[in-house]
Amino acid sequence: QFKQGNINFRRAQVNLMNRLHDYLSNRLDLQNQQSLLVEAPNGTGKTLSYLLAYAYELNDQHKLVIATPTKVLQEQILRQEIPQLLRVTRLPLVAHVVKASSHYLDLDGFVQTLYQANVNKPTLILQMGILVWLTQTTTGDLDELQLTNFQAPLFAQIQHPGDARFGSSFSDYDFWNLARYRAEQADILVTNHAYLANHYLDSIWGQSPFLVIDEAHRFVDNVTNSRHEHFFMESFWGMLSHLRHLLYFNDDDFSSKYSDDADLVFLLQQLEKKIIDLIHAINDLQRQLYAQKGRSVETTIRPNGMVESSFTGKTLFDASQRDAFLQKLGYMQAKIEHVRQLTSQILYQLEQQLGMLTSDRDFLTELSHQMDRLDEYSEQAYLLSDQLSDSDGLSHMGFVLAFSHPDDPLSTNLMWLLLDPTTELTQIYRHFSKKLFISATLTDRGNFDFAARQLALKPKTYQTYQGRNTFNLSKHLKIYALSDEKILLAPDHPQFLTQLAQFLIQATKVQAHCLILFSNLDKIRQVYNQIANRPELKSFEILAQGLTGSNERMAKRFIIAKKSLLLGANAFWEGIDFQKIGVDLVIVTQLPFESPQEPEVQLRQARLKNQGKDVFKVDTLPRAILRFRQGCGRLIRNEKDHGAYVILDQRIWKNEYGMAFLDSLPIPAVKLTAENLLLKLKEASND
Numbered sequence: 277q278f279k280q281g282n283i284n285f286r287r288a289q290v291n292l293m294n295r296l297h298d299y300l301s302n303r304l305d306l307q308n309q310q311s312l313l314v315e316a317p318n319g320t321g322k323t324l325s326y327l328l329a330y331a332y333e334l335n336d337q338h339k340l341v342i343a344t345p346t347k348v349l350q351e352q353i354l355r356q357e358i359p360q361l362l363r364v365t366r367l368p369l370v371a372h373v374v375k376a377s378s379h380y381l382d383l384d385g386f387v388q389t390l391y392q393a394n395v396n397k398p399t400l401i402l403q404m405g406i407l408v409w410l411t412q413t414t415t416g417d418l419d420e421l422q423l424t425n426f427q428a429p430l431f432a433q434i435q436h437p438g439d440a441r442f443g444s445s446f447s448d449y450d451f452w453n454l455a456r457y458r459a460e461q462a463d464i465l466v467t468n469h470a471y472l473a474n475h476y477l478d479s480i481w482g483q484s485p486f487l488v489i490d491e492a493h494r495f496v497d498n499v500t501n502s503r504h505e506h507f508f509m510e511s512f513w514g515m516l517s518h519l520r521h522l523l524y525f526n527d528d529d530f531s532s533k534y535s536d537d538a539d540l541v542f543l544l545q546q547l548e549k550k551i552i553d554l555i556h557a558i559n560d561l562q563r564q565l566y567a568q569k570g571r572s573v574e575t576t577i578r579p580n581g582m583v584e585s586s587f588t589g590k591t592l593f594d595a596s597q598r599d600a601f602l603q604k605l606g607y608m609q610a611k612i613e614h615v616r617q618l619t620s621q622i623l624y625q626l627e628q629q630l631g632m633l634t635s636d637r638d639f640l641t642e643l644s645h646q647m648d649r650l651d652e653y654s655e656q657a658y659l660l661s662d663q664l665s666d667s668d669g670l671s672h673m674g675f676v677l678a679f680s681h682p683d684d685p686l687s688t689n690l691m692w693l694l695l696d697p698t699t700e701l702t703q704i705y706r707h708f709s710k711k712l713f714i715s716a717t718l719t720d721r722g723n724f725d726f727a728a729r730q731l732a733l734k735p736k737t738y739q740t741y742q743g744r745n746t747f748n749l750s751k752h753l754k755i756y757a758l759s760d761e762k763i764l765l766a767p768d769h770p771q772f773l774t775q776l777a778q779f780l781i782q783a784t785k786v787q788a789h790c791l792i793l794f795s796n797l798d799k800i801r802q803v804y805n806q807i808a809n810r811p812e813l814k815s816f817e818i819l820a821q822g823l824t825g826s827n828e829r830m831a832k833r834f835i836i837a838k839k840s841l842l843l844g845a846n847a848f849w850e851g852i853d854f855q856k857i858g859v860d861l862v863i864v865t866q867l868p869f870e871s872p873q874e875p876e877v878q879l880r881q882a883r884l885k886n887q888g889k890d891v892f893k894v895d896t897l898p899r900a901i902l903r904f905r906q907g908c909g910r911l912i913r914n915e916k917d918h919g920a921y922v923i924l925d926q927r928i929w930k931n932e933y934g935m936a937f938l939d940s941l942p943i944p945a946v947k948l949t950a951e952n953l954l955l956k957l958k959e960a961s962n963d
Contacts, residue, residue: 286320286321286746287746288317288320288743288744288745288746289320289321289324289325289746291743291744292314292316292320292321292322292325292741292743293325293328293329295314295741296312296314296325296326296329296330296712297329299312299329299710299712299739300329300330300333300486300710310705310709310710310711310737310738311705311711311712311713311733311737311738311739312710312711312712312713312738312739312740312741313492313713313714313718313724313727313728313731313733313738313739313740313741314712314713314714314715314718314740314741314742314743315714315715315716315717315718315719315724315741315742315743316714316715316716316743317716317743317744317745317746317749317942318716318909318912318913318914319745319746319747319912319913319914319915320716320743320745320746321746322490322714322716322743323353323357323490324357324360324361324364326488326712326714327357327358327361327464328361328364328365330486330488331361331365331367331369332365332367333486333710334369334463334464334486337482337483337484338482338484338485338486338709339462339463339464339465339481339482339485339486340463340464340465340485340486340487340488341465341467341472341481341485341486341487341488341708342464342465342466342467342488342490343467343468343469343471343472343487343488343489343490343495344466344467344468344469344490344491345468345469345490345491345494345495345498346468347375347419347468349490349491350373350375350466350467350468351373353466353490354371354373354466358371358464358466369463369464370461370462370463370464371462371463371464371465371466372455372458372459372461372462372464372465372466373465373466373467374455374459374465374466374467374471374480375417375467375468375471376438376471377435377436377437377438377452378435378436378437378438379417379418379419379435379436380415380416380417380418380435380436380451380452380455381406381410381416381418381434381435381436381451382434382435382436382437382451382452383416383445383446383449383450383451384441384444384445384446385433385434385435385436386403386406386433386434387445387446388433389403389430389433389434390403398428399428399429399430402428402430403430405421406421406434409421415451415454415455416451416452416454416455417451417455418431418435432648436450436451436452438452440453441453456480459480460479460480465480465481465485468498469489469494469495469498469499469502470498470499470501470502472704473498473499473502473503473700473704474502476703476704476707476708477707481707481708484708484709485707485708485709486708486709486710486711486712487705487708487709487710487711487712488711488712488714489711489712489713489714490714490715491715492713492714492715492718492727492731493715493717493718493727493850493902493906494715494850495713495731496697496701496730496731496732499694499697499700499701499704500693500694500695500697503693503694503697503700504691504692504693504694505656505659505660505663505691505692505693506656506689506690506691506692507653507656507657507660507689507690507691508689509558509561509562509688509689509690510562510680510686510687510688510689511689512558512653513554513555513558513559513686515646515649515650515653516551516554516555516558516615517555518646519551519619519643519646519650520548520551520552522639522642522643522646523544523547523548523622523643524544524548537625539625540622540625540626543618543621543622543625544622546618547615547618547619547622550611550614550615550618551615553611553614554608554611554612554614554615557604557607557608557611558608559685559686560604560608561601561604561605561608562685562686562687562688563685563686563688564597564600564601564604565592565601565677565688565690566677566679566685566688567685568587568592568597568677569585569677569679571587571591571592572585572586572587572591572677573586573587573588573591573878573879573882574586574875574878574882576873576875576878579798581680581682582678582679582680583678583679583682584676584677584678584679584875585676585677585678585679586674586675586676586875586878586879586882587674587675587676587677587879588671588673588674588675588695588879588882588883589669589670589671589672589673589674589675589692590670590671592675592677593664593670593675598664598667598670601664602661602664602665605657605660605661605664606661608657609654609657609658609661612650612653612654612657613654615650616647616650616651616654619643619646619647619650620647622643623640623643623644623647626639626640626643627640660690660692663692669699671696672694672695672696672697672698672699673692673693673694673695674692674693674694674695674875674876674879674880674883675690675691675692675693676690676691676692676693676875677689677690678690678691691875693875693876693879695876695879695880695883696883697732698732701731701732702732705732713727713731716905716906716909717902717905717906717909719742720898720901720902720940721901721936721939721940722742724740724742726894726898726902745942746915747915749912749942749943750943752912752915752917752918752919753908753911753912753918753919753920753921753942753943754919754920754921754946754956755908755920755921755922755923755941755943755944755945755946756920756921756922756923756945756946756948756953756956756957757922757923757928757929757938757945757946757947757948758922758923758924758925758926758948758949758950758953759926759929759947759948759949760926760948760949760950760951762949762950763775763779763950764776764779764924764926764950766926766927767795767865767866767925767927773799773802773803773806774806776803776865776924777803777806777807779924779950780792780803780807780841780863781807781810781812781813782812782954783861783863783922783953783954783957784813784816784841784861784863785812785813785816786957786958787839787860787861787957788838788839788840788860789834789837789839789840789858789859789860789861790840790841790842790859790860790861790862790863791834791842791844791848791859791861791862791863791910792841792842792843792844792862792863792865793844793845793848793849793862793863793864793865793868793907794843794844794845794865794866795845795865795866795867795868795869795871796845796871797821797822797845799865800820800821800822800823800843800844800845801820801822801823803843804818804820804823804843808820813841815839816837816839816840816841817833817834817837817839817840817841818840818841818843819833819834819840819841819842819843820842820843820844821842821843821844821845821846821848827844827847827848830842830844848910849868849903849906849907849910850903850906850907850909858911858913858916858917858918858919859910859911859917859919860918860919860920861919861920861922861957862907862908862910862911862919862920862921862922863922863924864904864907864921864922864923864924864925865924865925866924866925866927867900867904867923867925867927867928867937868900868903868904868907869896869900870896870899870900880895881895881896892933897933897936900937901936901937901940904937904940905940905941907921908921908941908942920956920957921941922953922957923937923945928945929947
């Protein structure tokens with residue numbers, strides 16, 4: 277029974293709860309149907325719905341694992357939704373957030389930093405702040421510091437590496453061990469998509485846990501992105517050149533300074549030869565890769581002059597190429613180990629002999645930093661070796677060669693990415709039961725087929741449920757689509773952005789919070805330059821992705837400002853939520869098709885084409901429609917919100933695929949000329 281007065285009755289939410297209850301209690305569960313796909317519109321109260329449904333099924337055998345796309349949503353569920361669940365149900369459930377060890381303070385590492393000499397002022401201030409925080413925290417979670425970033429050098433020394441820490445000075449108080457213990461004891465665990473993908477075998481989830489994938493439309497992309505890796509060979513041999521200069525050619529000339537120390541001189545002589553050998557080994561790998569650039573699926577030239585060539589795994593590394601590359605890679609890995617061991621020995625001997633002069637301390641700090649970088653490159657080399665050793669897995673992989681100087685083989689760098697996550701997804705699912713995939717946008721024109729294929733769910737292994745809005749959406753949302761031959765030509769027309777800037781000045785000045793959605797950052801920059809200093813918008817704070825700060829900072833400024841206008845792409849279509857304010861106006865400058873210049877898109881589509889599939893029909897269009905619907909979802913989050921969704925891309929009326937976009941909208945779009953559209957927006961602002 278629910279405690280009265282905590283929740284409001286909403287028919288659509290109750291229907292969703294009942295459907296989830298039936299699924300969990302096996303009332304509608306057919307054989308092998310261990311997954312449920314749910315589309316629950318914004319404002320349905322989907323989080324509380326699934327929490328209530330699963331809460332009564334939890335026991336020692338079944339925990340509930342909730343995976344979200346972002347830390348922000350993690351915290352929202354933990355701080356808002358779960359406390360509401362406990363107030364309503366009075367169940368004695370315990371919830372805990374699960375995140376990477378690097379989020380926690382390493383007490384041993386922090387204490388070591390307190391004894392370092394010649395620490396700069398910003399680091400001292402940060403250390404003092406952490407000392408004060410240590411008197412207050414019960415978790416050691418560095419996110420509690422509420423810093424804008426964790427890029428300060430100090431954090432590389434104090435972030436927990438994730439080992440058990442038994443027998444250390446602070447093993448009885450280790451924050452990471454404490455977090456692990458609390459996770460093991462909890463009934464509900466809240467994590468993020470990427471962490472789940474990389475740690476699904478972890479024992480903290482329990483024996484047979486339930487799984488909820490929230491914002492499920494983003495899960496597959498987050499899983500694949502978690503498998504994206506790189507080996508920046510150009511910067512690797514550049515780092516080694518810097519290490520060589522540091523030891524042999526700097527102003528203090530350490531090799532001459534310790535010429536009377538026979539052991540150290542011997543080590544230095546050995547190391548220089550090994551560094552040169554390692555640089556040559558890296559360059560040899562670069563030359564082999566560079567020789568393959570003519571076999572690429574597609575080549576893209578970036579604005580900064582960098583060239584990216586995309587390859588399928590089997591193309592770049594056919595049998596002969598793979599074996600030769602692995603042999604050279606193994607040789608390079610052996611050389612890395614030689615350099616690492618010798619550098620470590622030299623670092624140890626220097627630490628025993630160097631005085632406390634500032635220059636000596638700075639030298640040791642820099643040498644230690646180079647050791648850390650060497651370990652990072654070594655780790656990437658082993659990841660690459662493991663990837664190439666799996667010949668079957670290569671068919672699911674794509675590779676990108678990036679050349680900072682297209683005519684120079686020694687500027688070659690390598691990136692690899694997962695194109696088909698089916699195997700990974702299947703392995704993840706195997707460890708969980710009663711899996712729920714829920715989102716406000718999972719269907720393509722009312723059909724779950726695209727989402728099911730993306731999630732690697734086989735036919736007849738899942739059920740579906742499409743919820744309804746809890747209120748009359750047409751009273752809260754207006755959708756206008758431009759149709760005017762006199763204004764705004766096709767998005768690729770040279771005058772499009774100029775006309776767009778003029779339209780935005782007129783359309784947004786009567787609104788309070790306006791979100792302008794673009795397809796790429798370059799167009800944002802061009803439009804921002806045209807409107808940033810216009811007197812008509814002087815009362816607005818104008819924010820532009822890639823120009824006026826991080827996405828998180830812009831989202832905060834957008835909320836705080838009395839009147840704000842934000843030009844965004846990518847994450848602002850779906851990843852940023854403005855819950856504390858209502859967005860009055862969302863303008864779609866062009867339909868959100870993926871950029872064909874992105875290597876991931878090129879390789880994924882090339883793979884589908886080789887399978888004989890209609891790439892536009894099965895991939896390009898469904899992805900664009902889902903993002904288009906997400907853009908509309910930026911507006912109405914609850915019964916109090918009102919707003920207008922404006923579509924300026926006139927291809928929606930002129931092209932055959934335009935009807936698919938129109939059919940995906942929650943209410944019909946009204947076709948308007950530019951003049952009438954501006955009048956409608958002005959009328960809406962006066963309501």
